[in-house]
Amino acid sequence: xxxxxxxxxxxxxxxxxxxxxxxxxxxxxxxxxxxxxxxxxxxxxxxxxxxxxxxxxxxxxxxxxxxxxxxxxxxxxxxxxxxxxxxxxxxxxxxxxxxxxxxxxxxxxxxxxxxxxxxxxxxxxxxxxxxxxxxxxxxxxxxxxxxxxxxxxxxxxxxxxxxxxxxxxxxxxxxxxxxxxxxxxxxxxxxxxxxxxxxxxxxxxxxxxxxxxxxxxxxxxxxxxxxxxxxxxxxxxxxxxxxxxxxxxxxxxxxxxxxxxxxxxxxxxxxxxxxxxxxxxxxxxxxxxxxxxxxxxxxxxxxxxxxxxxxxxxxxxxxxxxxxxxxx
Amino acid sequence: xxxxxxxxxxxxxxxxxxxxxxxxxxxxxxxxxxxxxxxxxxxxxxxxxxxxxxxxxxxxxxxxxxxxxxxxxxxxxxxxxxxxxxxxxxxxxxxxxxxxxxxxxxxxxxxxxxxxxxxxxxxxxxxxxxxxxxxxxxxxxxxxxxxxxxxxxxxxxxxxxxxxxxxxxxxxxxxxxxxxxxxxxxxxxxxxxxxxxxxxxxxxxxxxxxxxxxxxxxxxxxxxxxxxxxxxxxxxxxxxxxxxxxxxxxxxxxxxxxxxxxxxxxxxxxxxxxxxxxxxxxxxxxxxxxxxxxxxxxxxxxxxxxxxxxxxxxxxxxxxxxxxxxxx
Numbered sequence: 324x325x326x327x328x329x330x331x332x333x334x335x336x337x338x339x340x341x342x343x344x345x346x347x348x349x350x351x352x353x354x355x356x357x358x359x360x361x362x363x364x365x366x367x368x369x370x371x372x373x374x375x376x377x378x379x380x381x382x383x384x385x386x387x388x389x390x391x392x393x394x395x396x397x398x399x400x401x402x403x404x405x406x407x408x409x410x411x412x413x414x415x416x417x418x419x420x421x422x423x424x425x426x427x428x429x430x431x432x433x434x435x436x437x438x439x440x441x442x443x444x445x446x447x448x449x450x451x452x453x454x455x456x457x458x459x460x461x462x463x464x465x466x467x468x469x470x471x472x473x474x475x476x477x478x479x480x481x482x483x484x485x486x487x488x489x490x491x492x493x494x495x496x497x498x499x500x501x502x503x504x505x506x507x508x509x510x511x512x513x514x515x516x517x518x519x520x521x522x523x524x525x526x527x528x529x530x531x532x533x534x535x536x537x538x539x540x541x542x543x544x545x546x547x548x549x550x551x552x553x554x555x556x557x558x559x560x561x562x563x564x565x566x567x568x569x570x571x572x573x574x575x576x577x578x579x580x581x582x583x584x585x586x587x588x589x590x591x592x593x594x595x596x597x598x599x600x601x602x603x604x605x606x607x608x609x610x611x612x613x614x615x616x617x618x619x620x621x622x623x624x625x626x627x628x629x630x631x632x633x634x635x636x637x638x639x640x641x642x643x644x645x646x647x648x649x650x651x
Numbered sequence: 652x653x654x655x656x657x658x659x660x661x662x663x664x665x666x667x668x669x670x671x672x673x674x675x676x677x678x679x680x681x682x683x684x685x686x687x688x689x690x691x692x693x694x695x696x697x698x699x700x701x702x703x704x705x706x707x708x709x710x711x712x713x714x715x716x717x718x719x720x721x722x723x724x725x726x727x728x729x730x731x732x733x734x735x736x737x738x739x740x741x742x743x744x745x746x747x748x749x750x751x752x753x754x755x756x757x758x759x760x761x762x763x764x765x766x767x768x769x770x771x772x773x774x775x776x777x778x779x780x781x782x783x784x785x786x787x788x789x790x791x792x793x794x795x796x797x798x799x800x801x802x803x804x805x806x807x808x809x810x811x812x813x814x815x816x817x818x819x820x821x822x823x824x825x826x827x828x829x830x831x832x833x834x835x836x837x838x839x840x841x842x843x844x845x846x847x848x849x850x851x852x853x854x855x856x857x858x859x860x861x862x863x864x865x866x867x868x869x870x871x872x873x874x875x876x877x878x879x880x881x882x883x884x885x886x887x888x889x890x891x892x893x894x895x896x897x898x899x900x901x902x903x904x905x906x907x908x909x910x911x912x913x914x915x916x917x918x919x920x921x922x923x924x925x926x927x928x929x930x931x932x933x934x935x936x937x938x939x940x941x942x943x944x945x946x947x948x949x950x951x952x953x954x955x956x957x958x959x960x961x962x963x964x965x966x967x968x969x970x971x972x973x974x975x976x977x978x979x
Contacts, residue, residue, distance in 0.1 A: 398942070456807065470908070473801050479784065479910020483943045486907040491900050491938055494820060503903065503938045572819050575831065579814040580798070580908070582807020610819055610831045614726070615811045 327383045329374055329430075330444075330636030331393045332437065335359050335411030338366070340373040341632035342381035345389070345640060347448030349633060351381035362414050371427050391424055391432040392639025394440035394631045401482040404434040431646075433639040437461075437631060439485060441624075442469020443476055443641075444634025445587045449625035454584035458577050459630075460487055460570070462590035466508035466515075472581065476638070488512065490573050510569035513545035513592055520548055520562045530558035549595060563595050567602030574603060574621065575610025582615040585622065589630050593623040655711045657702055657719045657758075658772075658964030660765065663687050663739030666694070668701040669960035670709035673717070673968060675776030677961060679709035690742050699755050719752055719760040720967025722768035722959045729810040732762040759974075761967040765789075765959060767813060769952075770797020771804055771969075772962025773915045777953035782912035786905050787958075788815055788898070790918035794836035794843075800909065804966070816840065818901050838897035841873035841920055848876055848890045858886035877923060891923050895930030902931060902949065903938025910943045913950065917958045921951040 327350060332339040339354045353376040358365050370393075378385065396409040404421020406412075425432040435443075442459035451457040455474050461467035468487025470477040477484045488508035489501055496505025497518070509515050521540055524533060532551050536542040551559035574586055586607075592599065600621065608616050624630050655678060660667040667682045681704040686693050698721075706713065724737040732749020734740075753760040763771075770787035779785040783802050789795035796815025798805040805812045816836035817829055824833025825846070837843050848871055852861060860879050864870040879887035902914055914935075920927065928949065936944050952958050 472805055473803060475801060477800055477909065479943065480912055481910050481942050481946055483940060484908065484910035486940065489907040489940070490904045492819065492822060494900050501940065572822050576818045579817040580812065581805065582809050582812035584808055612811060612814065612829065614809050615807065618809055
């Protein structure tokens with residue numbers, strides 16, 4: 324019997340599933356729309372259909388399934404698997420997601436924060452396979468974070484640890500949705516990068532972005548900034564570099580605080596490559612002590628877009644093994 | 652036989668020793684000048700004399716001494732007990748401090764960063780006795796830091812973790828001695844607080860500090876700011892509050908990052924009481940998520956000025972027990 328673990332990445336737009344071996348090797352994948360606007364039952368149906376399709380592609384029998392892990396947007400109670408009311412899953416209110424999926428598929432089911440599962444995916448089976456401590460930043464609409472120390476995910480007593488996106492990098496800085504000001508994600512997420520571009524354009528910076536968006540600056544997104552940079556637009560390059568400087572400032576602080584072996588970046592923005600990574604490294608180098616800086620390997624995700632699905636499976640496997648260890 | 656552990660806090664001005672029981676209870680203390688300017692041998696002699704005086708006061712025989720722990724200013728190699736060249740111990744260059752003291756007193760000897768031992772002291776025997784995770788900030792000439800997670804001191808692979816004083820709180824902010832800019836300790840140490848006062852006076856703020864220092868603003872120190880505040884000086888109160896806001900900004904970030912159960916403050920500055928702690932709490936509350944903020948107890952050191960000496964003993968005991976555990 325070939326035992327497998329399922330990881331599900333529940334996003335506001337897509338549900339993705341991976342079937343992986345107990346060693347972290349990817350066996351099969353599925354992806355389909357979440358249809359979040361159709362409410363809870365539809366989302367659960369889509370998750371189940373995605374899981375079943377991936378299991379079929381993996382040629383795995385339901386009895387081979389050791390555990391199901393779900394990476395979900397917070398806030399949540401990771402111990403009970405109850406998801407409160409994520410902004411991008413309308414109508415969800417204290418949903419016992421772990422229980423609902425366990426009932427549907429008969430396997431032990433665990434829910435974790437989506438940034439934590441991405442971090443664990445990279446630690447378990449990606450860029451961080453060989454290290455004992457790492458920090459992971461997921462750059463998207465916000466900046467998600469995960470921290471591994473002593474070989475374990477740092478969750479904290481409330482499961483809220485790792486909120487790197489809400490490190491304050493500028494006192495009295497940009498207003499954040501979380502209620503505070505100057506949070507990293509207001510500068511270093513895709514949204515933050517777009518805001519930096521809009522502020523520059525407002526201040527009269529010349530850029531092909533104004534043509535590319537057809538005069539409607541509200542249409543400027545991360546992809547457009549990346550394309551403008553690829554077409555040689557200096558301002559777009561500056562915007563990406565500025566985003567990297569903010570990230571590097573935070574990475575420098577994290578190196579001083581945690582002395583991690585590795586910092587891994589996930590999310591579509593990492594496609595910007597050295598345009599983004601060079602200022603991250605240069606700034607982090609100035610902003611941290613020499614000995615721990617030299618230790619820290621700063622890299623893009625080793626699993627590409629699959630850190631989350633593979634990590635959801637890995638978190639579930641680890642939690643299942645810890646739970647059953649005590650039972651002999 | 653009453654087994655005891657010795658903790659030595661090696662500062663640039665004073666050497667302090669505590670003899671504690673294996674349960675962390677303080678039995679006897681000694682304090683005397685370091686005489687750092689007289690070089691290594693004199694400092695070692697003073698450390699030995701302090702240790703012997705405290706042992707005598709504790710009525711403990713040298714054969715009762717389980718281990719010696721030393722909290723020393725960094726940088727250092729905590730594993731080997733070699734101290735590199737601390738700025739306030741002139742002439743020290745790669746001193747094998749653990750070996751030298753082990754030779755003198757015949758007990759297993761361990762050296763740790765002074766901020767880490769203060770943190771461990773509070774965790775083992777002070778304010779953090781009942782928690783599993785905490786952050787400790789020592790406010791002095793600089794801002795020292797220590798982090799306990801998963802019930803263990805977070806050291807990192809190079810032993811440099813916990814440098815909370817070098818969290819960047821202001822990009823392109825005040826120049827720090829470490830080479831980077833905007834580090835917390837440039838705003839929130841005693842030195843940083845004095846700098847805030849001097850900047851205000853330069854900008855024409857009216858304060859009795861200008862009279863108290865006899866017109867020589869270079870004479871303004873933390874004590875003078877505290878005295879001016881006690882005498883009702885509004886500007887001095889503002890300076891302390893401003894220092895608390897910077898600390899609160901960092902504490903908010905630490906709560907979001909680590910979800911600790913407790914944040915403990917050590918150092919003479921905590922005598923400012925609510926004038927300092929109220930802005931720390933208010934700012935941290937705004938700057939962090941509600942659930943982990945509510946969890947976090949923010950308090951002054953439970954061991955007063957003894958966190959370091961007691962913690963040095965505690966670190967040594969723990970390291971000795973870990974080392975000997977494997978040997979059966």
